Amino acid sequence: MSTRPTHTPPAVRQTTAEGLDAHLVVARGDFRLDLRLAAAPGEVVALLGPNGAGKTTALRALAGLTPLTAGSLRLDGRALEDPERRIATPPEVRPVGVVFQDYLLFPHLTALDNVAFGPRCHGLSKAEARAEAADWLARMGLEAHTGAKPRRLSGGQAQRVALARALATRPRLLLLDEPLAALDARTRLGIRAQLRRHLADFEAVAVLVTHDPLDAMVLADRLVVVEHGRVVQEGTPAEVSRRPRTDYIASLVGLNLYQGRADGHTVTLDGGTAITTTEDLTGPVFVAFPPSAVTLHRDRPDTSARNVWRAEVTGLESHGDQIRVELTGELPLLADLTTVAVAELGLQPGRTVWATLKAAQTHAYPA
Template sequence: MTDTEKTTSHAAADAPAPAGTGLDARLVVERGAFRLDVALTAAPGDVVALLGPNGAGKTTALRALAGLVPLTGGHLRLDGAELERTPPESRPVGVVFQDYLLFPHLTALDNVAFGPRCQGATKAEARAQAAVLLDRMGLAAHASAKPRRLSGGQAQRVALARALATQPRLLLLDEPLAALDARTRLDVRAQLRRHLAGFEAVAVLVTHDPLDAMVLADHLVVVENGHVVQEGTPADIARHPRTDYIAHLVGLNLYRGQAEGHAVQVDDGTAITTTEELTGPVFVAFPPSAVTLHRERPAGSSARNLWRCEVAGLETHGDQIRAALTGELPLAADLTTVAAAELELRPGGTVWATVKAAQTHAYPA
């Protein structure tokens, strides 16, 4: 049996699974020099997003939950049942793969009916269940279409329906929107959010896209080098990043330093003035949009923070220009194309950067 078949089917009873206690896992996987050690807990109805750079261990964690990668330590409990030694096909788990992996020789209806058939439903019963799910996904008119005739968004919804058809107690989504173009992604993201909101068990989402995570998940777990570096609600993560990766992900300049009142001495010796009054180790963050650039040192500026910088690079960022600056304080600044032209910005050029204290945010490290 293939990985797709193993994780699409399982030996659960035909009746809907009762509500349980959710997910309680510590996933320890050792592969050569790499060690994953990630704890995950979630109540039924929760959507948890795993975020992290390439090679952080997100997909390994997802495959461990599915039973496709064996644990070398820790535990895996779902609704109180131990799953460490349960084979993939016997776990109450549904998976939506990044490339969907629909069976190409089956119609959309039969792709969705596959799981119930493996659980013992008759062909007629399985197809009836599948028809209900496809109708719920807005795909009733495409029931007879094979995967090659479906758009990316339609294939994603068929894959989700196939995963839900087995009434899983844990739904795993591996970069479910990555294969979609930008326009389709916007629409399917909204649809997926609606479907997940009605899902009564635990869902775990792996994604590189912070917007997908912020829109779809209730709780974020950020993994770097096989370990959890931060977790919390999307709002908390966005406002209080604790690593450079997270700050870049949510679009903030981030510094660590020592606070004494309103002054923070960052690790490279530069001072930042903040509105918060703190003492001890802190993080200071502010968005690139808070940075104002000047060709000459500004006289009489109300900004409490002023640094001499050098332009290291320029790139288009949405409808603006993002300048990467080095010098007294390395930072990113966003400005309009017109402002960049007026400042005659070019790599190697010198600028002065100002940030008002009111636009910074300091919090304990």
């Protein structure tokens, strides 16, 4: 963003820029969240994970809506919550902005007054709050909609109003809960690009919760993958995509993933199946390759490919402009084929085929 708001509410002004340092521990019945999360100012972190992994619980804990059972939460060097020290800052006075999945705009207020609500709560006069709100709406390209109430806004416009409302209080931590989930596919494409630009200009920490890998890859600087309440992998989008460490992550980024033991260029899986790779490794490893790297044949082929397996088709489904074929056998795997190739092979559930994979198309790395 090219300019900053004229007014800085005293309640949210910070003197340090140390970012987020959190150890979130929340125990609820049989579920326990135990998540360490740190981020520098200007960094966008995406929390990814299957349903029930603990993403929303973590977001609510950061917002102060769900109390910590143990651990601590520090923002810019200030302790916001620490059960052991009996520190618990109420949500309304934390320097935190939240964009909820359904936006939760006040239906009786105009876009301008929705955005002005936060600055008003932080002590600005009505005129000052409205001036700041108008500035934020202008940054979002919504100058023509300041007087519109939520019911008259499109999904993309409502999302931008919600983001402006969250940013208008100058938060030191911005939380986004599935911010694009309520949008249709066409609107989502444009709003995702706009949101990326706004986040790139945001000078504090942003934490995004999403189940959509594309949202995470485009919007975040770093991915934190959570399963069963714990971090199973984190890194840049490129690192996580290239070296997935769980089946969930492999499925998320569209890869076949196996774990075995390497001896040179051969990786032997637990069931005894061997995969030939180009990497020369020793010890426990993962092997990954995309479904598009798998070729299917009616009969055992005479091929230079180092990996050849007999398989049985168990399912077919559309996947973009291709057909994803699910196979079982000595190596369960996925293959992506064109509709023409599927027709020529006569593929259907129960059909036996031969699968081939070149060693050069695999990627092996230490487990």
